[in-house]
Amino acid sequence: MKQTHSLGQKFKQFFVILLPILVTQLSLSAMAFFDSNMSGKFGSSDLAGVAIATSLWIPVQTGLSGILIGITPIVSQLMGARQESKVAYQVLQALWFSVLLALLVLGVGYACVPVILEHMPLEPAVKEVAGGYLTAISAGIIPLFAYTVLRSFLDALGQTRISMAITLISLPVNVGLNALFIFGLAGFPRLGGVGAGVSSAITYWVVFIIAVAIIHWMHPFSDFMIFRRLRGVSLKAWKELTKIGVPIGFSIFFETAVFAAVTLLMSSYDTTTIAAHQAALNFATTLYMLPLSICLSLTILVGFEAGSGRMKDARLYAKLGIGFALLLSLLAAVILFTAGKQVAGLYSNEPAVVQLISQFLLFAVFFQISDAIATPTQGALRGYKDVNVAFMLAFLSYWVIGLPVGYVMASYTSLGAFGYWIGLITGLAVGAVLLLRRLIKVQRRYGPAARS
Secondary structure, eight states, rough: OOOSSHHHHHHHHHHHHHHHHHHHHHHHHHHHHHHHHHHHHHHHHHHHHHHHHHHHHHHHHHHHHHHTTHHHHHHHHHHHHTTTGHHHHHHHHHHHHHHHHHHHHHHHHHHHHHHHHHOOOOOHHHHHHHHHHHHHHHHGGGHHHHHHHHHHHHHHHTTHHHHHHHHHHHHHHHHHHHHHHOOOOOOEEEEEEEEHHHHHHHHHHHHHHHHHHHHSSSSTTTGGGGGSSSOOOOOOHHHHHHHHHHHHHHEEEEHHHHHHHHHHGGGSSSOOOOOOOHHHHHHHHHHHHHHHHHHHHHHHHHHHHHTTTTTTHHHHHHHHHHHHHHHHHHHHHHHHHHHHHHHHHHHHHHHHHHHHHHHHHHHHHHHHHHHHHHHHHHHHHHHTOOOHHHHHHHHHIIIIHHHEEEEEHHHHHHTTTTTHHHHHHHHHHHHHHHHHHHHHHHHHOOOOSSSO
16 A cells, blocks of 8 residues: 545545455445355255354354454554564464454354254254254364454555455355255265255365465565464464454454344244345345445544544545445435345245345345445544454444344334344444434544644
């Protein structure tokens, strides 16, 4: 990355950073889409089983990964301050920390998941798929968390095209493995929804190995010599990472966990409703990749400018990112209004499921505007290393407001399962307003510019 002097240069650098991240996030979302889509084509019980499994796994995965992406503002600010010699040490410590987190997840998961599934009112076939999926995907947790650190390092350097290339390689690998393990092609075992977990675990190992090879041998990443100067664990470095990463991780966890909680609460409904909810939520998550990509871009750009002391430039990047996200949200709303049934048909061949998916998708329209404000705003705040308030606002918006409102609407009105979606929309809207107010306050505190 480099310093920019005009709005035109900022637009250019913003899109140079953003577009590869967007492709990366859409590709990652596409992997989840194909897991749900191909499992759904195998059978509604497999789709529902994968839905329950991912509702347990995704909050854990995204929350702990959020802790690890705390390395992004650390590296971007070091680069902005021209302290490149400190980067390798921070990245290596984050890698050690990722291994610890992965081992903790494995231990807790093997102890708790069977008990959780046993107490859920699921049909036996759905419960079997959910347990098998989680067991299979656990084999890829260590490389997934380690790759999160390496990808954050690559992105913090502004080399987002490398992350994009790795992810684009992984997508056909994952889809191909799904075909083999879900449907049993070419003599492979026919595992249904469980096969999606096997495919994901193998894919995580593939992307990790590719990332290690690139960082070890390819310029300019090899100049940092991350794997040539191995050092032991530093609790001081872990403290710095967790000081930034834990609030980020909890913010992400609170957001993803509330969606997972809704899915779990819906386990009291029939398999058709669970499958339809999961499919609609999967597509809404795909659209969410747009503001999320802008969020990740703003963390890099705002962090780089803040590290350099150019606060006016940091503020302009934040405005640019949020404005662009709002524009994209309007386009996403148009897609959902005009092509809801066609989208629903991508997930299932069963008419009852397709009809219910299309109804859920109408509610997803209202997610878009709130996401367009809240998510990029969080990215800008992370660039300033202002993360604690966002974490508290996330808890307030989703768990104090969103989920209780959804539960009341679903349990005590005729809306049924749709009531949960209304609650989620309410929480997202409140979060968007409060986060934007926080960003304005932080920007006023720093002033228009510290130095040019």
